[in-house]
Amino acid sequence: MPNIATIPFTDQKPGTSGLRKKVVEFQQPHYAENFIQSVFDVIGAPAGATLIVGGDGRFHNRTVVQIAVRMAAANGFGRVVVGRGGILSTPAASHLIRKRAAFGGLILSASHNPGGPEGDFGIKYNVGNGGPAPEKITDAIFARTKTITQFSRLDGPDVDLDLEGEVSVGGMIVEVVDPVADYAALMETLFDFDAIRSMIARGFRLSFDAMHAVTGPYAHAILEQRLGAPQGTVVNGSPLEDFGGHHPDPNLVHAKELYDRMMAPDAPDFGAASDGDGDRNLIIGRGIFVTPSDSLAALAANAQLAPGYAGGLKGIARSMPTSQAADRVAAALGIPIFETPTGWKFFGTLLDAGMATICGEESAGTGSDHIREKDGLWAVLLWLNILAVRDVSVAELMTEHWRTYGRTYYARHDYEGLATEGADALMADLRARLAELPGRRLGDLVVGMADDFAYTDPTDGSASNRQGIRILFEGGSRIVFRLSGTGTEGATLRLYLERYEPADGRLELVTGEALAPLIAAAETLADIRTRTGREAPDVIT
Ligand code: G1P
Ligand code: ZN
DSSP states (O other), X not given: OOEEEOXXXXXXXXXXXXXXXXXXXXXXXXXXXXXXXXXXXXXXXOTTOEEEEEEOOOTTHHHHHHHHHHHHHHTTOXXXXXXEEEEOOHHHHHHHHHHTTOSEXXXXXXXXXXXXXXXXXXXXEEETTSSBXXXXXXXXXXXXXTTOOEEEOOOSOXXXXXXXXXXXXXXXXXXXXXXXXXXHHHHHHHSOHHHHHHHXXXXXXXXXXXXXXXXXXXXXXXXXXXXXXXXTSEESOSOOTTGXXXXXXXXXXXXXXXXXXXXXXXXXXXXXXXXXXXXXXXXEETTEEEOHHHHHHHHHHHXXXXXXXXXXXXXXXXXXXXXXXXXXXXHHHTOOEEEEOSSTHHHHHHHHTTSOSEEEETTTEEEETTSSSOOHHHHHHXXXXXXXXXXXXXXXXXXXXXXXXXXXXXXXXXXXXXXXXXXXHHHHHHHHTGGGOTTOEETTEEEEEEEEOOEEOTTTOOEEOOOOEEEEETTSOEEEEEEOSSOSSXXXXXXXXXXXXXXXXXXXXXXXXXXXXXXXXXXXXXXHHHHHOOSSOSEEO
């Protein structure tokens, strides 16, 4: 095998979602090669194994796909399945890994981070269940990157990534596949496409913002071609290497155009957006933004209306900072609710064990046991299926939901780029005072319970500590303080605020006003302004 000598980089530590760096760092000679070889060295795939390769189409995607293909050939893989153009959304890659019983997959993406020559790039390894590699594997990969001395790569011409079909690279088969077909077929098994098609034919209007990222081809194929939505339903539908210069992050800040369109008098009935690699979703009805936490609760409450979930749900899982709205649905359905640390990987074991069917995070991630990643278009299609069967608007559905379960007003305040010591001190001080908080009165709120969230995985007993400070008030409202685990500059403090109003309570408040007492309580508890030196959060979602 053509072995090439190399020297280690010291900074190839995979984060929550693989190795993420600036493109210029990935462009250093051997940078991608060292990481990919470290993955191959650690995973120990048997000779002849299948590997899935694809990414979100951002700048540098094609270059790294070619590198991965020739390295796989030199490392004993028998087959590499790659999406045409080097494209595979994260959910589509997760599905392909499962469908082809592949040993694993390399997903090239930096999710919702900006792209282009000045932007970010990333490589993530997913294991055979289709989900992100667990920490023991990513830790071993990192250890390997620090000692690596050579990598194996076959020399030769590039594979034509735009031509579907099979070619041989040094005896290994490279199969270029339609990136959409298998994923669209999976969606068709889960949802009642006829019902959605007929709702659209009756005049239901939708708008999907693909943010010039990977979901464009998927949304064109599924929403327009298969479900009959008129051309123009999908906006920003061609993937661009720099996402048109925007942050492909589907929230109220970066998808503001969609938000404005949905709040206009002639708004469509339903609006949605997805992120760079297609795993996040934003849902907006005419005149009503649905928080991701409420979306999870509403989807769980109505999922059995879609054929794929007609048998009911085994359980619901939400990350700890996600609002407790889903808990009330789980209680009504008589199924378990799991509260996990932040990050999709904690859902994987529950899904594998058949303990949960639907999962969600407040950061616009929702999904189910159909794959092992969150899935933006899946959430959109489940919403459409539910609306088609129930024949109601988003606003009607949410109003009825709140009248049944009560309403959880919710917001997340982010303070970005803080000095790490200051942010750590804020958390440490709060932590030190947790024991004295129960019973304390803050305005009209009385603290019922306060702790630093710890989690023990019910399937394998593994423990995760210090996952964020929870302050629960009597009556079901809550404040959570947590430091981001994905930031790249300084520290990001996330303050999660939720106010619970029971079904016979005040259901029509403006969110900002509804949360004012909680914002004041958070300030009293943590002295945020003084400690961060900030008058207001940088981002409110
Ligand atoms: C953020 C989100 C979290 C999500 C993660 C990866 O992590 O809050 O829900 O799983 O990105 O997409 P954080 O920066 O808060 O650690
Ligand atoms: Zn993403």
